[in-house]
Amino acid sequence: MGWFRVFACSWWGSGGAVDSLDCVAIVGVGLIGGSVGLALRQRGLAETVVGIGRRQSTLRAARRVGAVTRTTRDLAAGVARADLVLVCVPIGSIVEQVRRVAEHARPGTLITDAGSTKAEIVRALDRPLARGCRFVGSHPLAGSEKAGPQHARADLFQGRLVVLTPTRRSRPGDVERLERFWSALGAEVVRMTAAEHDRAVAWTSHLPHAAAVALAAVVPGRYLPLAGTGLEDTSRLAGGSPELWTQIFAANRRHVAAALRRFERQIQALRAAVEQENSSRLKRILSRAKTKRDAVGS
Amino acid sequence: MGWFRVFACSWWGSGGAVDSLDCVAIVGVGLIGGSVGLALRQRGLAETVVGIGRRQSTLRAARRVGAVTRTTRDLAAGVARADLVLVCVPIGSIVEQVRRVAEHARPGTLITDAGSTKAEIVRALDRPLARGCRFVGSHPLAGSEKAGPQHARADLFQGRLVVLTPTRRSRPGDVERLERFWSALGAEVVRMTAAEHDRAVAWTSHLPHAAAVALAAVVPGRYLPLAGTGLEDTSRLAGGSPELWTQIFAANRRHVAAALRRFERQIQALRAAVEQENSSRLKRILSRAKTKRDAVGS
Numbered sequence A, B: 001m002g003w004f005r006v007f008a009c010s011w012w013g014s015g016g017a018v019d020s021l022d023c024v025a026i027v028g029v030g031l032i033g034g035s036v037g038l039a040l041r042q043r044g045l046a047e048t049v050v051g052i053g054r055r056q057s058t059l060r061a062a063r064r065v066g067a068v069t070r071t072t073r074d075l076a077a078g079v080a081r082a083d084l085v086l087v088c089v090p091i092g093s094i095v096e097q098v099r100r101v102a103e104h105a106r107p108g109t110l111i112t113d114a115g116s117t118k119a120e121i122v123r124a125l126d127r128p129l130a131r132g133c134r135f136v137g138s139h140p141l142a143g144s145e146k147a148g149p150q151h152a153r154a155d156l157f158q159g160r161l162v163v164l165t166p167t168r169r170s171r172p173g174d175v176e177r178l179e180r181f182w183s184a185l186g187a188e189v190v191r192m193t194a195a196e197h198d199r200a201v202a203w204t205s206h207l208p209h210a211a212a213v214a215l216a217a218v219v220p221g222r223y224l225p226l227a228g229t230g231l232e233d234t235s236r237l238a239g240g241s242p243e244l245w246t247q248i249f250a251a252n253r254r255h256v257a258a259a260l261r262r263f264e265r266q267i268q269a270l271r272a273a274v275e276q277e278n279s280s281r282l283k284r285i286l287s288r289a290k291t292k293r294d295a296v297g298s
Helices: A031-042 A056-064 A075-079 A091-104 A119-125 A172-184 A194-218 A221-226 A229-239 A242-251 A253-275 A279-296 B031-042 B056-064 B075-079 B091-104 B119-125 B172-184 B194-218 B221-226 B229-239 B242-251 B253-275 B279-296
Strands: A004-006 A023-027 A048-052 A070-072 A084-087 A110-113 A137-140 A161-165 A188-191 B004-006 B023-027 B048-052 B070-072 B084-087 B110-113 B137-140 B161-165 B188-191
Touching: A023 A031, A023 A075, A023 A091, A031 A048, A031 A056, A048 A056, A048 A075, A056 A070, A070 A075, A075 A091, A084 A091, A091 A110, A091 A119, A091 A242, A110 A172, A119 A137, A119 A194, A137 A172, A137 A194, A161 A172, A161 A194, A161 B221, A172 A188, A194 A229, A194 A242, A194 A253, A194 B194, A194 B221, A194 B229, A194 B253, A194 B279, A221 B161, A221 B194, A221 B279, A229 B194, A229 B229, A229 B279, A242 A253, A242 B279, A253 A279, A253 B194, A253 B253, A279 B194, A279 B221, A279 B229, A279 B242, B023 B031, B023 B075, B023 B091, B031 B048, B031 B056, B048 B056, B048 B075, B056 B070, B070 B075, B075 B091, B084 B091, B091 B110, B091 B119, B091 B242, B110 B172, B119 B137, B119 B194, B137 B172, B137 B194, B161 B172, B161 B194, B172 B188, B194 B229, B194 B242, B194 B253, B242 B253, B253 B279
Parallel strands: A023 A048, A023 A084, A048 A070, A084 A110, A110 A137, A161 A188, B023 B048, B023 B084, B048 B070, B084 B110, B110 B137, B161 B188
Antiparallel strands: A004 A188, A137 A161, B004 B188, B137 B161
16 A cells, blocks of 8 residues: 554654644644644643634634633734644645745744645645745544534544655655654554545545435435434434535545445445345345454444 | 324333333343343343343353343243243244244233334234234334344443334233333333334434445455544444344345435435536535434434
8 A cells, every 4th residue: 555554652752852842833723623732732742832713713612622822813923933833724725724824934844734635735735835834744534523622632633543645855854743743642643645545535534424424315304213323323424514525525536436436336236135135145245344344443 | 204202201110000020031132132131130120031042152141241030042931931021033033933932921921022124023923822922013223233142231222212013903001011111221112103113214224234334345445444433433333243134134125225226316416516526516415414414413
């Protein structure tokens, strides 16, 4: 696959120099940004965490849950003293926000994101940014169908995977620094190319989302009172933001369409086996799925 | 829909006479049978709980977790003194096992099951059984992809729905007795016809299972290390027993096929919207799914 797991330090800076993080700026303090802030603060990893956003209500909520030490709606002021800037906004706005950050951050500041797709973003930002700032893409495979800093959790990244998508232009020191950063929040870090990342998450994240959405969309409303834990779990992702997911599907269009086509064919095969009362075929599909699923873990 | 929720007593017999249950016999002490036993014992609702099964290893496991007070492989001996018999075996064996129970139970004993489909079973058993025994179908909408008494939980039915499927031949007293029984285990009880039940669970249980199976079956194995909580939850049901689910899909063939057809079309619509970069169509589907999903609860 061309990617490898980083058997990273289990704590901030162990096995390497401790990064000095006087100030981390987080642009967009929703679930992900808020959880990063909360984890940084609860682990005592940053002196100051500045939350930057457009809506006062979100910033207030981020302060209230303790995800940030101060907030501002002025991006330029917010990033001015940051050692590291995380851009945790919907993917459609990441490129623009990273460029704006670079224009106002200290020279040479490292910037990363938390976007669910990477190819378009990395392509647009893999060039010199203003003031010598540099971007390396991150994707924490963590989250929830719930949005907003009020659902932030300090342990959101604990034991989860974070994919970094450096390019040939990326400085090794920047990539290592981000590895230490996410590891310090409890995550395991792997590196992949942006293209590999997008193909993989089409299957492991975007297809499950589409399946949950299609399921929730077709279940007749009058039967919902009979929903058990099975339907609850299987359709959980459909509770996610339609706005965000429209952007994600669009940004990863080709891989998502391919995964959906394959999924359709599998559903057709299942239906054919049911209709034709082909029990042995049915059991084969169910057994193959169980073997795969048992490898995922609970 | 023709079914109604029974705002049942929250505890055994409250609002009615307390049923005397000296002895409950459970044929098949897997996850469901074991959990019934555990709940009966932990709540002090039955003096004796007899576990009846074919395999000594399962019976031993049921005893070990405290789901039963005694066990036997001899069905005739096991049901001989029971006040109530639960048949918790795979659906393909329920009819035969209920008939065997009737031949050996005390005259007039009430028998129920825990099968995931009801029409075939109820049709076969809606007639006089041996020794004046009577059958009324139950389906507790509770469970797990994990099998066996070692996964039994006393709270498995707590807050879950149990569907009873009485017929015109059923005695009101029998139905009320089963309502009190399941309510005493913490469940909410509703009554439906077997046909209504099977149509409803095709959507709320069998379709989610098929979606999880298809998802697990198609995700390329090399990407599984990137599975996040989204894929984990969405594919959880695929860990269920292929043997049991082959029987369930077969028994509810017509309704399952109809649900799968509708699901296929929705997946196609999603794919078309992605391929055609039709964001407004995509967002409409996602929004409709979210509204439905938000009504299911977490």
